[in-house]
Amino acid sequence: MIKCFFITILAAIGISVAVFAQSIDSLEYQLGAGDQIRVTVYGEEDLSGEFEIDGSGKISLPLIGNVIVGGKNVTNAEAMIADLLSPEYLINPRVNLEVLNYRPFYILGEVDKPGSYPYVNDMTVLNAVALASGFTYRANKKKIEITRKVDGSEQKITVDITAKVLPGDIIRVDERFF
Template sequence: MQAYVQKIFSVFVTILMITLGMASHAQAQVAGAQTAPEAQGAPPASAALASADAYRYIMGADDKIRVIVFGEPDLSGEFVVNGQGTVALPLIGEVKAAGLTVTQLQEQYASVLREGYLKDPRVSIEVLTFRPFYVLGEVSLPGEYPYVNGMTVMNAVARAQGFTYRANKKKVFIKSATTEQERAVELTSTLTVQPGDTIRVAERYF
């Protein structure tokens, strides 16, 4: 009799463990479904923001862009914004690019192609290489340097071989590519550089 009871108890425990295991598996599937977009490589919010910023970027001389007209390889290619702020695009020739966002140039090119060239052109433009920035003043190697996305002023100074012993390390003067006047800015580790910026490190006063 005791052996029979033990057998019944063993079967009950086995069924209970199976039931609990199935419940845990179901919960794992629900959790997996909730995180599936992230697991499949869906871009985080910060990446989406970076992409949106790229389309708001104001173009200028020396920017290199890639133009893609879908289904029209002869109208696609890589082009450079020249010193006059224009870019030579297939069929339409020189058009103004400096001062425009990527989206504005994209829409402008599509609009011209739509007027007598293509019925429904789909145009995509992206910046391949940003215009350089400049570091002047109290640095060891003043000059022009290629821009890298996310670069800080401290990174820029490091590219210029660091400060001289006379440098004012508390603030710098920055002139953007779209302004005539430079502005004094407190130098922090998070102060960023934009394409075309001129950074001037002044001499400190003793």
């Protein structure tokens, strides 16, 4: 219901509905390179551990080897690992995956200190700008763009300062002309 309302408003003012609708649907966190995770296989200490997702989206697990978890949400990654362990190695394995440290987000453009910063849960664009020591005097506070990887492809979304930031996002604050 709310999603339909937003899409109707966006269509009325001419914003790309397909891009925005897809970004709303993909707000469930997707694992990616640089995330540190803990995989727990209940009752199997030797199969559990902490791992960092490499640049190709893989982790290396005992017994089953390299597993691509990048681009998957936590629930799908848990199910995939359980499927790989069953029935060859374990009968009905119970797998839990939690994110220990999220990959950083990046902010550039008209902020005092552009760069990469650690992600914090429920972060907004305004929080990200505050971490980067605020806007410069030339910043166009109404034209902020987030580049986000959604299902393996990069999407650019124009947002306001209340928009949610996800790990791995690239925030660009444009310059105003007057």
